[in-house]
Amino acid sequence: MNLGTPEATSYWPMRRYLKEFLSDPRVIEANRVSWWFILNGIILTFRPQKSGKAYEKIWNKALNESPLKTITRGQSEKLRDALKDRPEIIVDWAMRYGQPAAGPRIEALKAKGCDRILFAPLYPQYSAATTATALDKCFDALGTMRWQPATRSVPPYFDHPAYIDALAKSLKQHVKDLPWKPDLILASFHGLPKEYLTKGDPYYCHCMKTARLLREKMKLSPEQLQVVFQSRFGRAEWLQPYAQGTVEGLPAKGVKNLVMIMPGFSADCVETLEEVAIGLDETFKHAGGANFSAAPCLNDSALSIDMLNTLVRQELRGWLD
Secondary structure, three states: OOEEEEOOOHHHHHHHHHHHHHOOOOOOOHHHHHHHHHHHHHHHHHHHHHHHHHEEEHHHHOOOOHHHHHHHHHHHHHHHHOOOOOOOOOOOEEEEEEOEEEEHHHHHHHHOOOOOEEOOOOOOOOOOHHHHHHHHHHHHHHHOOOOEEEEEEOOOOOHHHHHHHHHHHHHHHHHHHHOOOOEEEEEEEEOOHHHHOOOOOHOOOOOOOHHHHHHHOOOOOOOOOEEEEEEEOOOOOOOOOOOHHHHHHHHOOOEEEEEEOOOOOOOOOHHHHHHHHHHHHHHHOOOOOOOEEOOOOOOOOHHHHHHHHHHHHHHHHOOOO
16 A cells, blocks of 8 residues: 555646545644635645646656556566465555555455455555554455454564665665765655654654664765655644755755655655655755755665565465465
C-alpha cells in the first residue's frame, strides 16, 4: 500500500482526491466542524487547480497516470517475480486514497482463497498520518466481513539493515554517476506538524535514526549529510529545519553543489519529482547554487525489490513452511 493518487490532473479528479485525503482525521487533526468549512469552502475551491498544475509537470502521459501509480504497480509485479519460488503467495497492491482502493483488493484476495494477508504499508518511518491510516483502511474492510482472513502488517523499517543498505548503495551510485562532487547531501523527509510529535508520534525520531544509520553506513559526518523536512501545509509549526528555507540559504554558506535524497518516500511522486527535483532545483540555483541533483527514490529498482523481498519473507515466517 502506498499513499494514493488522483486519476487525472483536471479540477474534479484532483478535487475528489484531495477531499478524501484532507478529510482523513489522521492527516488533519483539527476540529472536524471548523475544518469541514475550511476544506469545502476554501481549500477545495482553489487547491485542485494548483495541485493539478504540479501533477501535470510529472504526469506519466504514456499510461495516463501518476508516476506513483506506475511505480507501485511495478513494485508489486517485480516482488511477485522475486517470490516465484513460493507460488502460493499472491502479491497485490492498493492505495490509501484513490484507486485501486484497499477494500475491493482485500475482497478479491479473499475470493481467491487467501486466508492470511500481510499488509505492507510502504512507509519506512511510522506516522499515524501514513502507516496507521493505511492500516485503518484495511481494518475498515475487514470490519465488513463475517469471515475474516488472518492478518499481519510489515512494521516500520526505518532502521532495517536491508533498507539502510539499499539507501546507501543507491546514493553511492547516484553520486558516482554525477560529473561533479556534492558539497552537501540533504536528506529530505515529508514534513509533519510539530504538534503530532508532542502527542507521541515517533516519526521524527524514526527519520533521524534513518539519517544517522545512513551516515554511518556511508562514513559521512553530520555536516556532510543533513536532514530537512518538506511539503509544509498550513500555518502551524511543522518539523524543522524546513527544506525550502534551508536550500535557499545554502549558496550563501558556500554550498554550490547539492544532492538531495528523499529516504522517506518509497516511490517517486509529486513531492519528490515536482517539489524537490523541479522546485528546489530552481530555488537553489536562483539563490546562487551551481549544480543540483535529486536522487531517485528506491522505486522498483533491483535494490528496492531485494529489500521488499527480505522484509516480506521475514514477516511471513510461521505462515510458510
